[in-house]
Amino acid sequence: MKLAFTASERPDAISACERLKARYGQSETPDVVIALGGDGWLLETVHNYFRQGVPIFGMNRGSVGFLLNEFSEDGLIERIENAERTRINPLRMRAVTTSGDVHEGLAFNEVSLLRQTHQSSKLRIIIDDKVRLEELICDGILLATPAGSTAYNLSAHGPIVPLTARALALTPISAFRPRRWRGAILPHTAKVRFEVREATLRPVSASADSFEVRHICEVEIEEAPDVHATLLFDAGHGYDERVMAEQFAS
Template sequence: MTAPRLALLASPAIEAQAALAQLEREFGAHPPAEADVIVALGGDGFMLQTLHRHGALGRPVYGMKLGTVGFLMNQYRPGDDLLARIAAAEPAVLHPLEMRAQTESGASVESLAYNEVSLLRQTRQAAHIRIALNGEVRLDELICDGVMLATPAGSTAYNFSAHGPILPLGANVMALTPIAPFRPRRWRGAVLKAGTEVRFTVRDPLKRPVSATADSHEVRDVTEVLVRESRDRHVTLLFDPEHNLEERILIEQFTV
């Protein structure tokens, strides 16, 4: 059986670059478009960067943690048989969120998010945001620092720090979570079906400007943001069987 061709990518971190040099000596260097598997060396930020840059190629991605945070990564263990680990890895299929943002200037900006789409106030003025689900207004005015819609993979990141729920993979749901809500005081968010179309409308955008961010892509001065889960696009992450992504999400729910 022919060994898979690996595209080796690394963050600028010293440890990641050193590991990259070692692995290139062992496996050679293939561009992502010509590889069978993409190996990402770094933290979660670099993994997201890799997915945004190369996700359309349809190659599975095996990450190894050589950065600050590595929830989406496997442990880096020098000396292990990397090809054997990849062959035994379990796949996790992720569907990104599709964001379409309208700006005050009339521009329409589209982007993808594998973790979350978040709306945040741009000034000291609290944001006033209307929320509609599948065309029906569910919350006429949320007064807050912001609000986000998170995927299950992203539910343990910014969403969790904002007291949103941790979502299991495969549940076909998304987390709608307010960020420092002021009114209504008792609203703590919602868990939505994955097919739900969420429309955020910024009320009084001139006095209370709001930005929208899809993972790390920020759009400022938005007036309306439409978000839905993509069913056509997906990426496949590979995880070691003893610590796959589903298990990590489960562990997070019992971590105190």
Template sequence: MSLPAQPRIAFLASSTPEAQAARQGFAKVFGDHAPEEADVLCVLGGDGFMLHTLHRHGALGKPVYGMKLGTVGFLMNQHRPESLVERLHAAEAAVLKPLEMAATSESGATVRLLAYNEVSMLRQTRQTAHLRISLNGQVRLEELVCDGVLVATPAGSTAYNFSAHGPILPLGSQVVALTPIAAFRPRRWRGALLRSDTVVRIEVLDGHKRPVSATADSHEVRDVAEIEVREATERTVTLLFDPEHNLEERILNEQFTT
């Protein structure tokens, strides 16, 4: 990836006072361009705001460089006001492929959403969810009784997936994690590692009695009848990281954190 010597930067900040103050400071020094006109997007906030930015501006195809000014910053670099242009030129690129979820509700409507971290299904009431899982058109699990199930990308495997005891996936591994959430039956099923081009279909059994919601990152669809999840082959995003703390190294380090 190559940037101009003096790149046009769009500064996007979360609503916190710290992020807004940092945005004003950067804009005074470097100017501030609209995302559509910029060479690079500089995101100021936490991981939640980074995901919000990717969903809103990912289709522009602009590289994204984040600085941590929020609670969680796994997808962010350290916030340092100095040497921003030098850091941008030295940054290493990580190309992420999101998942595409097609969720069909009990009413028959279909909603399509992207997920850079994970797609999840969760029970809406106190009653457990009953789900059927098919891979590439073949039923692999006739009935999973659980609180939910998720499909995670490598970049998202250290988030909700890891909290649900799913595996951490190396960046670029071309696999996704299928992880149950509080599985009751079959009790010993711990999930599966799947090729990233696998089409995952999850059907809700007895959805009127046991309603289930589906979520792509933070976007939720209620009362779903089934979802289909696949890799979004026509959409990628490029995140930029300082060489000393790139995303691949962070994911590797997470596997050795006690």
């Protein structure tokens, strides 16, 4: 099995990467990529390799590591051979700016809209061509994949979504009006459109993972069924098991 190792900028990740390269080798055409760092580094590694169809096995050398396996230098080949495979589809974002420019990006975690100034954003929410919320006054909003539901979405008090649910989490960020609206669970086939009201007075940015577009007036989002990445988890510690454990954590 040919392996390639990538590491975040954390010293622990870099030193572990060098030891693993010396022990297992470093291939230019790997069968599996080993990502050493935190969840953010795993996401960056996914963006770098998904077009090559190479699965990613993450090991935690960062801070959170919800999507990562425990770190160990021993028995790596056997762990990978016995690993559970999880396929994830990203969201495809199409953002239109106030000047009419169009930008597209992919998000394996979430697409988020955020106010750019002290002014709250005003958003209209349209789902499958039907207006569901005429005006949401808020700091922002996000649409998260199941894989991303444990990231920014969870911090914004959104729900954790198991992969097998094939659903998306729509979560407001610091909603002011309607104050008690907490978001929605959408089918993974939903086509979501956000329209920015008073876009010049209340500028808003949109981000697909780390790709950001500023001064937007409209954003369209839907799942990209033709694109996927594969994550590998240690046997018995797959993503859905992690989701279940997280929901019962004390």
